[in-house]
Amino acid sequence: MRATARIRAVADGRGGTALPVLAGEGPLALRRTRGRATEAGVVLVGAMSGPLGGDHLAVEAVVEAGAHLRLTSAAATLALPGRGGESARYDVDLTLEEGASVRWLPEPLVSVRRSDLRVRTRARLAPGARLLLREEQVLGRAGEASGLLRSRLTVSRGGRPLLDQELACGPGAPGGWDGPAGLAGHRAIGQLLVVDPAFTTRPAAAAMLGEFASVTPLAGPAVLVTALAPDGLRLRELLDSALGAYGW
Numbered sequence: 001m002r003a004t005a006r007i008r009a010v011a012d013g014r015g016g017t018a019l020p021v022l023a024g025e026g027p028l029a030l031r032r033t034r035g036r037a038t039e040a041g042v043v044l045v046g047a048m049s050g051p052l053g054g055d056h057l058a059v060e061a062v063v064e065a066g067a068h069l070r071l072t073s074a075a076a077t078l079a080l081p082g083r084g085g086e087s088a089r090y091d092v093d094l095t096l097e098e099g100a101s102v103r104w105l106p107e108p109l110v111s112v113r114r115s116d117l118r119v120r121t122r123a124r125l126a127p128g129a130r131l132l133l134r135e136e137q138v139l140g141r142a143g144e145a146s147g148l149l150r151s152r153l154t155v156s157r158g159g160r161p162l163l164d165q166e167l168a169c170g171p172g173a174p175g176g177w178d179g180p181a182g183l184a185g186h187r188a189i190g191q192l193l194v195v196d197p198a199f200t201t202r203p204a205a206a207a208m209l210g211e212f213a214s215v216t217p218l219a220g221p222a223v224l225v226t227a228l229a230p231d232g233l234r235l236r237e238l239l240d241s242a243l244g245a246y247g248w
Contacts, residue, residue, distance in 0.1 A: 005029075066139065069103070090119045148169075163193065
Protein backbone atom coordinates (compact mmCIF):
# COMPACT_ATOMS: atom_id res chain seq x y z
CA MET A 1 0.00 0.00 0.00
CA ARG A 2 1.12 3.55 -0.77
CA ALA A 3 -0.59 6.42 1.04
CA THR A 4 0.22 10.08 1.74
CA ALA A 5 -1.28 12.59 4.17
CA ARG A 6 -0.90 16.21 3.02
CA ILE A 7 -1.22 19.37 5.10
CA ARG A 8 -0.86 23.02 4.13
CA ALA A 9 -1.11 25.67 6.83
CA VAL A 10 -1.35 29.43 6.12
CA ALA A 11 -1.79 32.56 8.20
CA ASP A 12 -5.46 33.53 7.99
CA GLY A 13 -4.91 37.30 8.27
CA ARG A 14 -6.78 37.46 11.59
CA GLY A 15 -4.01 36.23 13.85
CA GLY A 16 -4.82 32.55 13.36
CA THR A 17 -3.90 29.67 11.07
CA ALA A 18 -6.04 28.17 8.33
CA LEU A 19 -5.70 24.73 6.73
CA PRO A 20 -6.59 24.99 3.02
CA VAL A 21 -5.16 21.49 2.45
CA LEU A 22 -5.95 18.67 4.87
CA ALA A 23 -6.09 15.40 2.97
CA GLY A 24 -5.35 11.82 4.02
CA GLU A 25 -5.25 8.55 2.09
CA GLY A 26 -5.71 4.91 3.06
CA PRO A 27 -4.70 4.36 6.69
CA LEU A 28 -3.67 8.02 7.16
CA ALA A 29 -6.69 10.06 8.23
CA LEU A 30 -6.34 13.69 9.36
CA ARG A 31 -8.62 15.51 11.79
CA ARG A 32 -8.50 19.15 12.80
CA THR A 33 -8.34 19.83 16.55
CA ARG A 34 -8.06 22.93 18.67
CA GLY A 35 -4.64 24.49 18.83
CA ARG A 36 -3.52 27.15 21.22
CA ALA A 37 -3.72 30.89 20.38
CA THR A 38 -2.61 31.36 16.73
CA GLU A 39 -1.97 27.65 16.20
CA ALA A 40 -3.96 25.11 14.16
CA GLY A 41 -4.10 21.58 15.56
CA VAL A 42 -4.13 18.40 13.45
CA VAL A 43 -4.22 14.81 14.68
CA LEU A 44 -3.15 11.87 12.54
CA VAL A 45 -5.55 8.96 13.01
CA GLY A 46 -4.50 5.47 11.91
CA ALA A 47 -7.57 4.10 10.14
CA MET A 48 -5.91 0.68 9.62
CA SER A 49 -3.09 -1.36 11.16
CA GLY A 50 0.37 -0.61 9.88
CA PRO A 51 2.70 0.06 8.37
CA LEU A 52 2.92 -3.55 7.19
CA GLY A 53 5.89 -4.95 5.33
CA GLY A 54 5.85 -3.55 1.79
CA ASP A 55 3.84 -0.41 2.70
CA HIS A 56 5.06 3.11 1.95
CA LEU A 57 3.37 5.75 4.09
CA ALA A 58 4.17 9.47 4.06
CA VAL A 59 3.17 12.66 5.87
CA GLU A 60 3.88 15.95 4.11
CA ALA A 61 3.28 19.34 5.76
CA VAL A 62 4.00 22.80 4.35
CA VAL A 63 3.63 25.64 6.86
CA GLU A 64 3.70 29.00 5.15
CA ALA A 65 5.02 32.30 6.49
CA GLY A 66 3.51 33.27 9.83
CA ALA A 67 1.44 30.08 10.23
CA HIS A 68 1.61 27.79 13.25
CA LEU A 69 0.82 24.07 13.36
CA ARG A 70 0.61 21.45 16.09
CA LEU A 71 0.67 17.95 14.60
CA THR A 72 0.10 14.85 16.75
CA SER A 73 -1.07 11.27 16.36
CA ALA A 74 -3.98 9.57 18.07
CA ALA A 75 -2.15 6.37 19.07
CA ALA A 76 1.15 4.55 18.85
CA THR A 77 2.29 3.34 15.42
CA LEU A 78 2.96 -0.40 15.17
CA ALA A 79 5.47 -1.56 12.57
CA LEU A 80 4.17 -5.00 11.57
CA PRO A 81 5.71 -7.79 9.48
CA GLY A 82 4.37 -8.44 5.99
CA ARG A 83 3.72 -11.83 4.43
CA GLY A 84 6.75 -11.72 2.13
CA GLY A 85 9.30 -10.25 4.51
CA GLU A 86 9.54 -6.91 2.67
CA SER A 87 10.58 -3.73 4.48
CA ALA A 88 8.11 -0.91 5.02
CA ARG A 89 8.77 2.82 4.72
CA TYR A 90 7.42 5.75 6.71
CA ASP A 91 8.45 9.24 5.56
CA VAL A 92 7.72 12.58 7.24
CA ASP A 93 8.49 15.78 5.31
CA LEU A 94 8.12 19.19 6.99
CA THR A 95 8.67 22.56 5.29
CA LEU A 96 8.58 25.71 7.44
CA GLU A 97 8.66 29.17 5.87
CA GLU A 98 9.76 32.41 7.54
CA GLY A 99 8.09 33.03 10.89
CA ALA A 100 6.30 29.67 10.85
CA SER A 101 6.31 27.15 13.68
CA VAL A 102 5.58 23.43 13.94
CA ARG A 103 5.20 21.17 16.94
CA TRP A 104 5.44 17.56 15.68
CA LEU A 105 4.57 15.39 18.68
CA PRO A 106 3.57 11.88 17.53
CA GLU A 107 2.91 8.96 19.84
CA PRO A 108 5.64 6.26 20.01
CA LEU A 109 6.64 3.98 17.17
CA VAL A 110 6.73 0.31 18.25
CA SER A 111 8.94 -2.11 16.31
CA VAL A 112 7.08 -5.43 16.41
CA ARG A 113 8.96 -8.74 16.23
CA ARG A 114 9.92 -9.76 12.66
CA SER A 115 8.97 -6.34 11.26
CA ASP A 116 11.33 -4.29 9.07
CA LEU A 117 10.74 -0.54 8.94
CA ARG A 118 12.70 2.36 7.49
CA VAL A 119 11.73 5.78 8.88
CA ARG A 120 12.90 9.00 7.23
CA THR A 121 12.11 12.42 8.70
CA ARG A 122 13.14 15.60 6.87
CA ALA A 123 12.60 19.16 8.05
CA ARG A 124 13.52 22.27 6.06
CA LEU A 125 13.33 25.55 7.97
CA ALA A 126 13.61 29.19 6.97
CA PRO A 127 15.99 31.13 9.28
CA GLY A 128 13.13 32.61 11.31
CA ALA A 129 11.11 29.38 11.72
CA ARG A 130 10.71 27.37 14.91
CA LEU A 131 10.43 23.61 15.25
CA LEU A 132 9.72 21.22 18.09
CA LEU A 133 10.12 17.60 17.06
CA ARG A 134 9.76 14.51 19.24
CA GLU A 135 10.68 10.95 18.33
CA GLU A 136 10.02 7.92 20.54
CA GLN A 137 10.88 4.40 19.44
CA VAL A 138 10.09 1.26 21.45
CA LEU A 139 11.77 -2.04 20.58
CA GLY A 140 9.06 -4.69 20.75
CA ARG A 141 5.81 -4.98 22.64
CA ALA A 142 5.82 -6.18 26.27
CA GLY A 143 7.85 -9.38 26.53
CA GLU A 144 8.60 -9.38 22.80
CA ALA A 145 11.81 -9.09 20.80
CA SER A 146 12.26 -6.13 18.48
CA GLY A 147 11.99 -6.04 14.71
CA LEU A 148 14.53 -4.27 12.51
CA LEU A 149 14.17 -0.50 12.75
CA ARG A 150 16.24 1.97 10.74
CA SER A 151 15.55 5.68 11.13
CA ARG A 152 17.14 8.83 9.78
CA LEU A 153 16.51 12.46 10.74
CA THR A 154 17.78 15.34 8.61
CA VAL A 155 17.15 19.00 9.42
CA SER A 156 18.31 22.06 7.48
CA ARG A 157 17.93 25.75 8.31
CA GLY A 158 18.28 28.45 5.70
CA GLY A 159 19.47 25.82 3.23
CA ARG A 160 22.36 24.71 5.47
CA PRO A 161 22.53 21.36 7.32
CA LEU A 162 21.67 21.53 11.01
CA LEU A 163 21.35 17.85 11.95
CA ASP A 164 21.77 14.56 10.08
CA GLN A 165 21.70 11.37 12.12
CA GLU A 166 20.83 7.73 11.60
CA LEU A 167 19.96 4.87 13.95
CA ALA A 168 19.59 1.13 13.33
CA CYS A 169 18.33 -1.34 15.95
CA GLY A 170 17.15 -4.92 16.04
CA PRO A 171 18.00 -8.15 14.19
CA GLY A 172 20.08 -7.35 11.13
CA ALA A 173 21.35 -3.99 12.42
CA PRO A 174 25.14 -3.44 12.60
CA GLY A 175 26.76 -5.28 15.51
CA GLY A 176 26.99 -3.55 18.88
CA TRP A 177 23.70 -1.67 18.69
CA ASP A 178 22.55 -3.26 21.98
CA GLY A 179 25.97 -3.31 23.68
CA PRO A 180 27.46 -1.00 26.32
CA ALA A 181 28.36 1.59 23.67
CA GLY A 182 24.87 1.38 22.17
CA LEU A 183 21.53 0.99 23.88
CA ALA A 184 23.00 -0.96 26.81
CA GLY A 185 19.90 -3.17 27.03
CA HIS A 186 17.33 -0.36 26.99
CA ARG A 187 14.15 -0.91 24.97
CA ALA A 188 13.07 2.71 24.41
CA ILE A 189 14.97 5.43 22.56
CA GLY A 190 13.86 9.02 22.16
CA GLN A 191 14.86 12.51 21.26
CA LEU A 192 13.52 16.01 21.38
CA LEU A 193 14.78 18.61 18.92
CA VAL A 194 14.05 22.30 19.48
CA VAL A 195 15.06 24.82 16.80
CA ASP A 196 14.39 28.38 17.87
CA PRO A 197 15.98 31.69 16.79
CA ALA A 198 15.89 32.71 20.47
CA PHE A 199 18.86 30.38 21.06
CA THR A 200 20.97 32.77 18.97
CA THR A 201 21.09 35.24 21.87
CA ARG A 202 20.33 32.81 24.71
CA PRO A 203 22.14 29.55 23.89
CA ALA A 204 21.07 26.41 25.72
CA ALA A 205 23.62 24.85 28.04
CA ALA A 206 24.75 21.24 27.83
CA ALA A 207 23.38 19.14 30.68
CA MET A 208 22.63 15.61 31.87
CA LEU A 209 19.07 14.55 32.70
CA GLY A 210 19.97 11.50 34.71
CA GLU A 211 22.33 8.70 33.71
CA PHE A 212 20.88 8.00 30.26
CA ALA A 213 19.62 11.37 28.99
CA SER A 214 21.47 14.47 27.85
CA VAL A 215 20.92 17.98 26.49
CA THR A 216 23.24 18.93 23.62
CA PRO A 217 23.35 22.41 22.02
CA LEU A 218 23.81 22.17 18.24
CA ALA A 219 25.88 24.37 15.94
CA GLY A 220 22.91 26.63 15.23
CA PRO A 221 19.97 28.00 17.28
CA ALA A 222 18.94 24.50 18.36
CA VAL A 223 19.17 21.96 21.14
CA LEU A 224 18.88 18.18 21.01
CA VAL A 225 17.70 16.07 23.95
CA THR A 226 18.44 12.35 23.66
CA ALA A 227 17.32 9.66 26.09
CA LEU A 228 17.32 5.91 26.72
CA ALA A 229 14.83 4.21 29.02
CA PRO A 230 13.65 0.72 29.97
CA ASP A 231 10.17 1.40 28.57
CA GLY A 232 8.07 3.97 26.77
CA LEU A 233 6.52 5.40 29.94
CA ARG A 234 9.85 6.32 31.49
CA LEU A 235 11.05 7.69 28.15
CA ARG A 236 8.07 10.03 27.93
CA GLU A 237 8.72 11.24 31.47
CA LEU A 238 12.31 12.13 30.58
CA LEU A 239 11.36 13.98 27.40
CA ASP A 240 8.45 15.80 29.06
CA SER A 241 10.79 17.11 31.77
CA ALA A 242 12.99 18.62 29.06
CA LEU A 243 9.96 19.94 27.18
CA GLY A 244 8.76 21.82 30.24
CA ALA A 245 12.18 23.41 30.68
CA TYR A 246 11.89 25.15 27.29
CA GLY A 247 8.27 26.25 27.66
CA TRP A 248 7.04 24.58 24.48
